[in-house]
Amino acid sequence: GNSVTQMEGPVTLSEEAFLTINCTYTATGYPSLFWYVQYPGEGLQLLLKATKADDKGSNKGFEATYRKETTSFHLEKGSVQVSDSAVYFCALGLQGGYQKVTFGTGTKLQVIP
Amino acid sequence: KAGVTQTPRYLIKTRGQQVTLSCSPISGHRSVSWYQQTPGQGLQFLFEYFSETQRNKGNFPGRFSGRQFSNSRSEMNVSTLELGDSALYLCATTQGGGDHTGELFFGEGSRLTVL
Numbered sequence: 001g002n003s004v005t006q007m008e009g010p011v012t013l014s015e016e017a018f019l020t021i022n023c024t025y026t027a028t029g030y031p032s033l034f035w036y037v038q039y040p041g042e043g044l045q046l047l048l049k050a051t052k053a054d055d056k057g058s059n060k061g062f063e064a065t066y067r068k069e070t071t072s073f074h075l076e077k078g079s080v081q082v083s084d085s086a087v088y089f090c091a092l093g094l095q096g097g098y099q100k101v102t103f104g105t106g107t108k109l110q111v112i113p
Numbered sequence: 114k115a116g117v118t119q120t121p122r123y124l125i126k127t128r129g130q131q132v133t134l135s136c137s138p139i140s141g142h143r144s145v146s147w148y149q150q151t152p153g154q155g156l157q158f159l160f161e162y163f164s165e166t167q168r169n170k171g172n173f174p175g176r177f178s179g180r181q182f183s184n185s186r187s188e189m190n191v192s193t194l195e196l197g198d199s200a201l202y203l204c205a206t207t208q209g210g211g212d213h214t215g216e217l218f219f220g221e222g223s224r225l226t227v228l
Contacts, residue, residue: 100158104155
């Protein structure tokens with residue numbers, strides 16, 4: 001079956017630190033990959049996506065590269081801010097999946113001043 | 114453009130009761146998906162509707178059901194509630210015309226507590 005594994009949190013960083021959240025996946029076929037973010041008290045919102053191997057998704061200073069050879073989609077940011085504190089979800093969707101998205105368990109990030 | 118609206122936002126029920134949750138999608142979005150979010154299991158896919166038809170279903174018991182109306186609004190129902198049904202139920206919508214998975218737009222969720 002399809003699955004997403006991401007590093008457990010919580011992750012606590014000081015402001016301006018470098019962030020990496022690891023994500024690996026297992027899928028039949030060629031998935032699209034996503035990072036969603038959930039701020040406290042809110043629903044999820046798409047942060048970035050990549051639809052094929054070697055694509056790089058980027059948004060708000062966050063980046064992730066679709067690595068087919070390592071089945072990974074790690075999230076990175078060079079300098080985190082307090083406002084980045086949230087829960088981050090790695091996810092995949094498949095062609096023919098009719099909007100069925102498989103999510104990782106989420107990684108909580110706390111950035112301290 | 115109004116976002117995805119879920120009602121009610123919070124509700125408390127007792128075991129054995131049933132509950133109905135509602136989701137109004139973004140205008141023009143015809144696909145509505147439902148997810149259950151719990152601390153232990155993360156987000157689990159329940160089902161997806163498009164043009165009043167269920168196209169995909171997750172691995173949940175038959176107590177969980179849903180439907181979609183002609184205006185794309187969707188409801189999900191949970192019957193004979195159990196303590197383990199306590200969760201945040203999230204609705205996600207998208208235009209959904211094709212069979213590929215695109216960006217999902219989420220509502221803020223309905224938080225159900227079963228006592």
